[in-house]
Amino acid sequence: MKTQVKVVVIGGGIAGCSTLYHLTQEGWTDVMLLERDELTSGTTWHSAAQVTNFGMNQTMVGLKSHSIALYKELADDPDYPINYHHGDGGIRLANTQAQMDGYRHFASMARGMDVHFEILDAEECARRHPLISTDNLVGGLWDPLDGDIDPAQLCQALARRARKAGAEVHRHTPVTALRQLKDDTWIVSTPKGEVHADIVVNACGYRVNEVGAMMGVHHPVMSMEHQYFITEEIPAIREAGHRMPLIRCPISDFYSRQEKFGLLVGFYEQGCRTWGMDGIDPHFVNDLCPDDLDRITDVLEGAFARMPALTEVGIKSVVNGPITYSIDGAPLVGPIPGKRNAFCIIGLRAGLGEGGGHGWLLAQQIVHGEACYDTWPLDPRRFTGHGNVELCALKAIEEYQNEFRFEFPHEHRPAGRPIKTTPLTPVLAAEGAHFTVVNGWERADYFMPKPEFKEEHGFRRSNVDDVIAEEIAAVHGAVGLAEVNGFTRYEITGADAEAFLDRMVCGRVPRRAGRVGLTYLLNHHGMIKAEATLARLPDSTRGQGRIWYGAAAAAEQHDMDWLQAHVGAGEDVQIRCLTNDMTILIVAGPKARAVMKAVSREDWSAEAFPWLSVREAFVGIAPAVVMAVSFSGELAYEIHVPNNQLYPAYMALRAAGKEHGMRLFGARAVESMRLEKDFLHWKSDLLTEFDPIETGLGRFVNWQKDDFVGRAALAARRDAGPVKRRVLMEVLCTDRVAHGGASLMQDGKVVGTVTSGAWGDRTGMNLAIAFVSPEALDAPMAVDLIGDEIPVRVLDKPPFDPEMTRLRG
Numbered sequence: 001m002k003t004q005v006k007v008v009v010i011g012g013g014i015a016g017c018s019t020l021y022h023l024t025q026e027g028w029t030d031v032m033l034l035e036r037d038e039l040t041s042g043t044t045w046h047s048a049a050q051v052t053n054f055g056m057n058q059t060m061v062g063l064k065s066h067s068i069a070l071y072k073e074l075a076d077d078p079d080y081p082i083n084y085h086h087g088d089g090g091i092r093l094a095n096t097q098a099q100m101d102g103y104r105h106f107a108s109m110a111r112g113m114d115v116h117f118e119i120l121d122a123e124e125c126a127r128r129h130p131l132i133s134t135d136n137l138v139g140g141l142w143d144p145l146d147g148d149i150d151p152a153q154l155c156q157a158l159a160r161r162a163r164k165a166g167a168e169v170h171r172h173t174p175v176t177a178l179r180q181l182k183d184d185t186w187i188v189s190t191p192k193g194e195v196h197a198d199i200v201v202n203a204c205g206y207r208v209n210e211v212g213a214m215m216g217v218h219h220p221v222m223s224m225e226h227q228y229f230i231t232e233e234i235p236a237i238r239e240a241g242h243r244m245p246l247i248r249c250p251i252s253d254f255y256s257r258q259e260k261f262g263l264l265v266g267f268y269e270q271g272c273r274t275w276g277m278d279g280i281d282p283h284f285v286n287d288l289c290p291d292d293l294d295r296i297t298d299v300l301e302g303a304f305a306r307m308p309a310l311t312e313v314g315i316k317s318v319v320n321g322p323i324t325y326s327i328d329g330a331p332l333v334g335p336i337p338g339k340r341n342a343f344c345i346i347g348l349r350a351g352l353g354e355g356g357g358h359g360w361l362l363a364q365q366i367v368h369g370e371a372c373y374d375t376w377p378l379d380p381r382r383f384t385g386h387g388n389v390e391l392c393a394l395k396a397i398e399e400y401q402n403e404f405r406f407e408f409p410h411e412h413r414p415a416g417r418p419i420k421t422t423p424l425t426p427v428l429a430a431e432g433a434h435f436t437v438v439n440g441w442e443r444a445d446y447f448m449p450k451p452e453f454k455e456e457h458g459f460r461r462s463n464v465d466d467v468i469a470e471e472i473a474a475v476h477g478a479v480g481l482a483e484v485n486g487f488t489r490y491e492i493t494g495a496d497a498e499a500f501l502d503r504m505v506c507g508r509v510p511r512r513a514g515r516v517g518l519t520y521l522l523n524h525h526g527m528i529k530a531e532a533t534l535a536r537l538p539d540s541t542r543g544q545g546r547i548w549y550g551a552a553a554a555a556e557q558h559d560m561d562w563l564q565a566h567v568g569a570g571e572d573v574q575i576r577c578l579t580n581d582m583t584i585l586i587v588a589g590p591k592a593r594a595v596m597k598a599v600s601r602e603d604w605s606a607e608a609f610p611w612l613s614v615r616e617a618f619v620g621i622a623p624a625v626v627m628a629v630s631f632s633g634e635l636a637y638e639i640h641v642p643n644n645q646l647y648p649a650y651m652a653l654r655a656a657g658k659e660h661g662m663r664l665f666g667a668r669a670v671e672s673m674r675l676e677k678d679f680l681h682w683k684s685d686l687l688t689e690f691d692p693i694e695t696g697l698g699r700f701v702n703w704q705k706d707d708f709v710g711r712a713a714l715a716a717r718r719d720a721g722p723v724k725r726r727v728l729m730e731v732l733c734t735d736r737v738a739h740g741g742a743s744l745m746q747d748g749k750v751v752g753t754v755t756s757g758a759w760g761d762r763t764g765m766n767l768a769i770a771f772v773s774p775e776a777l778d779a780p781m782a783v784d785l786i787g788d789e790i791p792v793r794v795l796d797k798p799p800f801d802p803e804m805t806r807l808r809g
C-alpha cells in the first residue's frame, strides 16, 4: 500500500468506485480507494439498481446520460462484460393533468441535453406495459433508455479499469481517523498504516457521518429503511415476449422492474422509518434490516390495484436496506463546506443510476476546479449549516414519502419549517405572508388576500398572479416594503482588503467611501463564479475602512470558500460573515424617498444620496446601513438592520409609509420586476457554464486591470467568440410562463435553454431569459412550454424603463 498519494477515496460502493475510475480518466492515476470491507458491501450490493435518464434539471439529466453511456460501454466490453438491461424503457405514471404538465416540462428540459422522453396517454401506457391497469390513470412519461444493471459487477468493472490505469484499491482497510496538516493535506489512518493524501473524498454511503466526524463535519444526510420484494414467475411476462418496462408510480408510491420472469417491486410507504440515526453497528456489513412487510400494506394495495398480476404470485424474497437522503433529496457531490482539499459524494438516493455521472462530475471538479455542467444543484455548500440531524430526519422522511412526486414551481413542502427566521417572520405571517424558502430562510413570497387563500401549484398561470399584480401595482404606483432575509453579507477588512478584492473581481471595486458597485467573480476558466455587490462603508464609530460584500442568500458558504481559498499567505485580509446578524428591508417605489425622509434625518435627495450610494443612518431609532440600489427598477433603498432592531425599523417604516399607501410585497413580485429590467439571478441565470461576455455582462469586465482571477481564460474565450448568447425574450402567450430548463426550438432543433421566466405586470409582457446559440438569433424561434411550441420575440433592451430614470428617482 502506497503511503503517499494525490487522492484517497474512502468507500468502495458505486460512489467511490465511480470517483476513482473517473479520476484516472481525468489523468490522475496516483489515487487510492480504501474500503472497510468488500467492495459494494454497504448499500450498493442489494440495490434494485434501476438506471433512468429522468432528472429535475439539466445537470441531473446530463450526468445520468453519462452513466447510461458509460454502463453501456462497460456492458459491451468483451474483456469484462457485465449484465445491464439497457433500454427496457420505463414509464412514470400520472393521475392529474398538473403532473402531466410537469412531465411535459421535464421532457422539454431534457431535449436540451439530447434526451428524448415521450408523453403517453393512459392507453399507450398500458399497451407498453401489459400488466398495468388504466384505472385512475391520465398518462405517463416514457424514458426509452430506462433499465437496470448488476450493481456488484458494475463496481468491479470500474475498479478494474481504475486499477489498470494505475489506481490502488484496498479492501478490508477501514479509515479510522483523518488529520489535516498545516499545508491542508491529510493523514489518513487505517489499521494497515497511514497514507498521506493531498485530497480526501468521503464516499461512505450510510456511514457518511462516521467519516464526517473524523474531520469535524456533520453532513446533512440521513438514512431511511427501504424495501422491495421479488415475486415468483408471472406467466404473462414470459408470454409477452419482451422485457417489461420499468414503472414508477407517484399515485401509489411504488416502482417495479422485471427480475427474471417475475417482478421486483419497491415501496415508499408513508409510515417510513429512519435508520442509524443514533449510530450504526460496526458489524453491519453486507447486511440488511429485518423484513417488515406490515409497514407497506398501505402502498401494497395501490400496487395491487395498478398491477393485478401481483395478487396471483408469491413473494420469493424481501430486501430491506438503508438508503440515504439529503435535506432536499438531491445528493451532495463536491467540496465539503469549510474544508480544504476535502470532497464528498454522498446522500445518493439513486446512486446506481446516478453514480456514474456523479463520479464523473466530481472527478472534474477535483482535477479542474469545475465540471462541464454547473453543479450547484449538487453542491454541498447549498445548505448553510442548518442541516442538523433533527432537520435531516424530518426532511428525509418527507422526501421518502414523496419519492416520485416532484415539487411544482414555487412549492415548498412543510417538514422542518420554519428553520431560519427573523424577528419579523411572525409579524409578516400575521400580515398574511405566504412564505417561500431560500436557503432555509422563510421569506415572504406574497401576501395572501385572505387567510384561506390556497395557491394552485402548476406550470400554468395561476390564482396567485392577480395577488402578485396588486403588490407590483403598489410598488410601481406608490411604495412597497419587503424583507429580504438571509442575504449573504461579509465585512472585509485589513490593509490588503482592496487589493485582494481587486484581484478577485473582474470589474471595479468602488474607490470612494459611500459608493456601491455590482461586480462579478470568475473561476479560473473565465466563467461566472459569483456575483457581488461591493459597498464601501465610510469610516465611522461603527467601524473603519470596511468593504461589504453582498451576495445571494444561497451563496453564503460558496462565496466564503472561494474568497478564503484565495487569500494569499501574509495578506492582511479578514472576512467576517454578517449574514445571520442582519436583515434587509427594502423600500421601493416612487414614494420611497418620502418614506426615508420621514424616518431618518439624513438628506435623501438624489443629489445628496444618488443611486449606488451607501451610508450609515438611523431608521427611526434603529441603526442601519442604507444603500441606494434597486432590483425592481423602481427608486429603492436597501436598509440593512441588525436583527435585534429589525422590528423597530420595520415599525418606523410602516408608520411612515401609511400616508403614501405603502404595501408589503414579496419575492414573487421582485422576480417579475427584475425580469422586466433584465436583471439576473445567481444560479438561475448566472452559471459556471457561461462567461460574462456570453451572459451579456461584458461591461462589467475591466480589461484595464493587468490581472484578475480568470482573466487569461476569459481573454481566450473573448477572442474565440461566444458559444452562447444570453437574451431576454417575450413569450407570445398568456396562459403559461417559461420555467428554467425549457428548450428553445428552431426548425425542430434545440437552439437554447430558458434560465428564468415570469409575467411582467408593469409591461404586460410574458418574459423569459435564455441562453441561445448566436447563429439562431437571426431566425424565428419558439419555446417548448409544457409540450407546445410558443413563438418568442427577442428584445434588444429591457422593456421597463430602459433609460433607468425611475431607479435614479
Ligand SMILES: Cc1cc2nc3c(=O)[nH]c(=O)nc-3n(C[C@H](O)[C@H](O)[C@H](O)COP(=O)(O)OP(=O)(O)OC[C@H]3O[C@@H](n4cnc5c(N)ncnc54)[C@H](O)[C@@H]3O)c2cc1C
Pocket (backbone or CB within 6 Å): 010, 011, 012, 013, 014, 015, 016, 034, 035, 036, 037, 038, 039, 040, 041, 042, 043, 044, 045, 046, 047, 048, 049, 050, 051, 173, 174, 175, 176, 203, 204, 205, 206, 207, 210, 211, 226, 227, 228, 266, 319, 320, 321, 322, 323, 324, 345, 346, 347, 348, 349, 350, 351, 352, 353, 354
Ligand atoms: C432497497 C434499495 C433499493 C435501491 N434501488 C435503487 C435503484 O433502483 N436505483 C438506484 O439508482 N439506486 C437505488 N438504491 C440506492 C443505491 O443503492 C444507493 O444510492 C447506492 O448504492 C449508494 O452507493 P454509495 O457508494 O454511496 O454507498 P455504499 O454502497 O453504502 O458504499 C459506501 C461504502 O463505504 C464503505 N465505508 C464506510 N465507512 C468506511 C470507512 N470508515 N473506511 C472505508 N470504507 C468505508 C462501506 O463499507 C461501503 O462499502 C436503492 C437502495 C436500496 C436500499
